Amino acid sequence: MNTISNPLLADGELPAFSTIAPNHVLPAVESVLADFQAEVDRLVADPGARDFDRLIAPLERLEERLGRAFAPVSHLHGVKDSPELREAYSAALEKITAHSTELGQNRALYLATEAVQEGPGFAALDRARKTLVEDSLRDFRLSGVALEEPARTRFRDIQNRLSRVETEFEEAVLDATDAWTRAVTETELAGLPESARAMLAQAAQEHEQPGHLATLKGPVVQAILTFADDRSLREQVYAAYNTRASDQGPQAGQFDNSARIAEILALRHEAARLLGFASSAELSLADKMAGTPEKVLAFLRDLAARAKPVAERELGELRAFATSELAIADLQPWDVAFASEKLRERRFDFSEEDLKPYFPLPSVMAGLFALAERVFGVRLVERHDVDTWHADVQFFDVLDGDGRVRAGVYLDHFARAGKRGGAWMDVCRTPLLDGATARIPVAFLTCNFAPPNDGKPSLLTHDDVLTLFHEFGHGLHHLLTEVHWPSVGGINGVEWDAVELPSQFMENFGWERGALDSFARHWQTGATLPQALYKKSLAARHFHAGLFLVRQLEFGLFDFRLHLDYDPARGPRTLDILDEVRREVAVLPPPAWQRGPHAFTHIFSGGYAAGYYSYLWAEVLSADAFAAFEEAGVFDPATGTRYRREILTVGGSRPALESFVAFRGREPEPDALLRSYGFAA
Ligand SMILES: [Zn+2]
Incomplete structure (x- = not known):
């Protein structure tokens, strides 16, 4: 052909x-x-x-x-x-x-x-x-290619072995997840909403059993821990879920990942040493923004010191509420989600459904485009002559202030058969301008919103709005680049722990009263979002932020120290390090038999090894960058121009820290993030 x-x-x-x-x-x-x-x-x-x-x-x-x-x-x-x-x-x-x-x-x-x-x-x-x-x-x-023999061969053997053991780790978690089920009686269903009951009924059908079945699939576990009134059902599901692929719990020893964890850590350490790094944590940082282990640890510990008192206060309130209102005097880990949900319902009597009429997709899109023009000086103009894969797909030229077409973007909004779930930005064309060739960047923005029906436009949840802004932020990063080499243009070559900065940054506009008023309009009446509803959703955003943060910090610190402190003479010390980390940051330590690490696929098979901290790292960057807009006015064009020039256009052509400092005038600070979490800072 x-x-x-x-x-x-x-x-x-x-x-x-x-x-x-x-x-x-x-x-x-x-x-x-x-x-x-x-x-x-x-x-x-x-x-x-x-x-x-x-x-x-x-x-x-x-x-x-x-x-x-x-x-x-x-x-x-x-x-x-x-x-x-x-x-x-x-x-x-x-x-x-x-x-x-x-x-x-x-x-x-x-x-x-x-x-x-x-x-x-x-x-x-x-x-x-x-x-x-x-x-x-x-x-x-x-990649080890610079090593001399025999190190080069040994390095390659380690990589091959690692990829096999990491796959086995993940498979053991999947097998352990699939192997456990428990019949749930009609009485035990008390508290579960209709959607959760349907999920349990479907699970029973899939296993050719009558009635309802609890499984260890994420959504089922979450529904039971959040809603089931039956405490012993919650405890059993919690125990089975949190001992998967380990030496504990109902399947103890059957899929045990203990030896795999030991081997993975040993091999990662050896590979890092061959490349000249002190630990696999240092190796992980070789292409990340954080730079040194000291910086990562200081970052996590500083956040922990500020978050722990808030989490303790939240837990104290929750305990008091559980004792007086739910007759649970000794709050356990399997009660936390349940009690939190009850407290949340008591405090914030509104649902996502109440907000949806204010977010018709066409009005949200118009608001987003207007924002891009006002703050970043780019205009999106629809083109109708572009060949696409579905009639609903739209294509937009991205025009600069001078009218020049500098990029293009496909928008594919609606859920349909044959389309993967979720939302994402992907690269269609990378920029290339080398004298011989001139190609502008083109991106795909894909979402899965409910299509319009019954004469109603597509109505988004507030979460959907944030998702759209998030992906649009990734899109701008790719589309506004002025670096015309594929490897370092747009999102390419940007450090892994900084690549979520432009996307999470854009989400902030979805929480700003001023920005919301420019696109949140009731689809029938045209009214703006009522202040009471706005206040409630802001308060709900901050609900139990401290408890959320200390959990993330526990995962981040555990992952990082596990790789940083590895010592071949002492072995993996997985549970010892976990205990130390929990003493440092956790407010409600789980029982001694809990085995979270044995199913922590992010770090043992998912590419987040010594990198879990980056979730919070990127949040700090984006909140701090947005704070510059809060200080100057969220639509301030001068701040927008500076952000575009120092963060968006430079792509991966220089270190992300340098770009951040060029924009902000200083290194990132966590205060803005903590404020956005509702902590007094
Ligand atoms: Zn993202």
Whole structure:
């Protein structure tokens, strides 16, 4: 199949979605990868290709071309899947993964890149080009390719073994989750809302049992712990859930992850030492904004010192409420969600449903676009001549103040069959401007809102509004970039613990009275959000923020110390470290048999190893950045221009800390986050 008949290889302004078929995928990807490999071989063999223009720029063009062919496929896989497409997608993804692993292990390419950095032209390169070369060398080194034998082989063996044990860890958690069920009698259903009962009835059906069944699936566990009046049912579900894949509880020893945890920590430590780091925590920070372990620990402990008194006060109130109103005199971990829910209902008698009439999608979108124009100086103009994958999808040109089209974005709002749940921003086209080629960035913004029906527009929950603003924030980061190299343009190359800054930042507008008034309009009456309702939702936002925060801090500190303090002579010390962390931050220590770590897939199989802290880190950054707008007025164009220039346009071309300081005039501080949580700061 040639370029003419394969739309994935075409060079059009935008992908021709309506013509893409599953049988285009593999031939297109194979063809691009073959060209990629041939070009890499040629570049490595050419001793003249040891400067940016002759080595790095061609590689960037190849990356851009690969992305251009595969991004539409990966997107369709998410929004318009079919068995044929899924198969083609997996096969292509496997080839791309193998290709990039091989590229990372290409020692000749590593040495050639190193020669660029050591070459005479390097010092004269601009910031983005320099960073690109430095990041690329760092990634080569982190992949072990720079090691000498026998370390290089040992490192590769460790990586292979790690990926197997991490997969086994995750599988053990899945198996343990599936293996436990418990019949729930009609009496025990007391307190559960209709939706939860339906979930339990469906679980029974799936297991070919009559009545209702409790399982360890997340939503079921959450519903029972939050709503079930029956205390012993809550306790049993809590115990089964919190001892999954461990040496404790109803399935003790059956799926036990203890030995896997020990092996994973040992291997990560050994790999880090081979690369020259003191610990796997230091290795994890090599490409993150936080920089040093001391900074991460100080960050978490500072927050803990401020959050713990608030959490203690909240727990005290909850205990008093549980004793007097619920006849629970000895509040246990399996009572907390239940008692909190009862207290929340008592205090804030409103539901998400009350807010929905004020958030019709068209009005929210208009408000969001107006905000983008007022604060960041960009205008979104719909285009109707763009080929898409569904009639509901819209495409917008993103225009600068001078009327120039600088980017494009697809919006796909509504839930439908064949579309993955959730909301996300994804890259369609990366920016590339290297003299030979000029490509502007293009993004996909995908949500799963309820479609309009019965003459009603699509009405969003407040959560939906925040989600939309969040993804739009990621979108702006990609679309407004002025760094025109795929590896460091837009969201690419931004440190992992800073990439949520622009997205969480935008969510703040969804809580601002002034901003809300510009888009929250009752779909029938046009009225703005009543002040009483606004006040209640603000108060509900802060409800038990201290308890939430100390839990996040417990996870973050535990994960970080587990990797930082690993000592081969002493073994993993998982439970000892957990105990120490809990003594430091927890306000309601769980029973000694609790085994949360054994199912902590985020850090043992999900890529968050020594990185769980980043959830809170990004929240601090975004709250502190937004505080600059609160200080100057939330629509202040000068602050907006500075934010755009220092945070959004620079992409990954310089360290995120430097960008933050350039915007804020100082390093990040947690006060704004704590204020947004309702703590006096
Ligand atoms: Zn995000």
